[in-house]
Amino acid sequence: MNRYRFAIIGCGRISYKHVEAIAANKNEGILVCVCDIVEERAVSKAKQYKEKCPPEQLPKVYTDYQEMIEKEQIDIITIATESGYHAEIAVYCMNKGINVICEKPMALSIEDADNMICIAKLNNVKLCICHQNRFNSSIQLLRKAVEKNRFGRLISGTARILWNRDMDYYTQAKWRGTWELDGGALMNQCIHDIDLLQWMLGGQIDTVYAQCDTFLRKIDAEDFGAIIIRFKNGAIGMVEGTTCIYPRNLKETLDIFGEKGTVSIGGIAVNKIDTWSFEDESQDNEFISKFSSKDPDTVYGFGHKFLFKDMINAIRENKTPYVDGEEGKKAMAIVLAAYKSRLTGKEVKFPLEWFSTLDMKGFTGKG
Known part of the structure; x- marks a missing residue:
């Protein structure tokens, strides 16, 4: 079974849970690259993943997510940046044909949330919002x-x-x-x-x-x-x-x-x-x-690994993620x-x- 290729955009406070979730689903997914405008944070998350999955190669590090997308083959991108950038980054990724897991809140306006939902449908990709406590x-x-x-x-x-x-x-x-x-x-x-x-x-x-x-x-x-x-x-x-x-x-x-x-x-x-x-x-x-x-x-709970697993299944089986854009909104x-x-x-x-x-x-x- 081919494994899905993950990337993380935004390597701040919550991103370690994304690293853990990808590592917990290592039989079906692999983290290939990480991105943050502060390079040291991206390097830290790449090392964390390597420590959790020692046989794997060290994920590549980028400071520009658009450059990363142009250079790498990515199936699923997780977005863990500042909330105000979620919509812009998600739309860019989905317009490139990439499935997206987006941290909460999915956006900061109804208009942006609706646009994200629409873009996912237009590009036939999956959009999942990180309400992991479900x-x-x-x-x-x-x-x-x-x-x-x-x-x-x-x-x-x-x-x-x-x-x-x-x-x-x-x-x-x-x-x-x-x-x-x-x-x-x-x-x-x-x-x-x-x-x-x-x-x-x-x-x-x-x-x-x-x-x-x-x-x-x-x-x-x-x-x-x-x-x-x-x-x-x-x-x-x-x-x-x-x-x-x-x-x-x-x-x-x-x-x-x-x-x-x-x-x-x-x-x-x-x-x-x-x-x-x-x-x-x-x-x-x-x-x-x-x-x-x-x-x-931590207060982040146990749910991220199950949410990531559900997203993998949604892509593989072509079904709606448990927490899709409509639910996240x-x-x-x-x-x-x-x-x-x-x-x-x-x-x-x-x-x-x-x-x-x-x-x-x-x-x-x-x-």
Whole structure:
């Protein structure tokens, strides 16, 4: 079986998880090159891969992704740059016929997200967005319960992301916390859990209302945000997210409440089932404990290797990736609506067609 040839663009904070994921799928994929405008970072990631897969050759190092694409044969590119560059780079790669795995958020505007989805279809390539927590064992079990209607009528859900990111985190990379390239706690830290919340409660949004502020960190965007999401099925979702928790990360939780069921998932990466209670729960007792797995080493969790494996299968079998562009767009749209609500002081009605040309550069104040 021929192995797919991977490349990584952007070798910063999250990129080591991409290296790990490619190495974990070494029977079906190989990292052939890495790219970063800071050469030392690219060299570091190439060495990390070589250490994990000692028989392999050292991946080639580039500082210009367009040059890399012209010179190398690449099947799948993973994009882990600053968020504000995701769309531009993804479109370039897909127009060259290359499949793309893109870190969250996929873009910083509805227009760019829609363009990415369109370009993938036009070029007959796969686009996958890195919402890796969907692959957590606990989350997969919860999703099956939702699909089997074990909750009965869905009533509400909460996502709480109570983390610490001090000013050193933001000063290490000047793009963090900016409207142009990042956004704040909701877009950067909370988007994974917003994705899980909307996925479980029905996906179809009616309205979004938000309150946000910048309390402690000297950044453009918010370091605290609260969102109320009303779904078209009547359920209500609530998000509380912050980077101001003292002195370190406190918790990351997802709770889903229904007519006939309650589930609470915690752990440092929504990986542990804390509460699992259903009207028909008798069949669950013998296997629930195995889904309360040990915590991963970081908040990035266990899911990247499974997401990369799914992308490989999607290409090989010509099927849609589990988290494609349409799915990746949903949480991003909720955050953009929350930012609009912050500015106007009003709830935002979906769909967001009228919102399509407004990008993050438009969010310059508190409203």
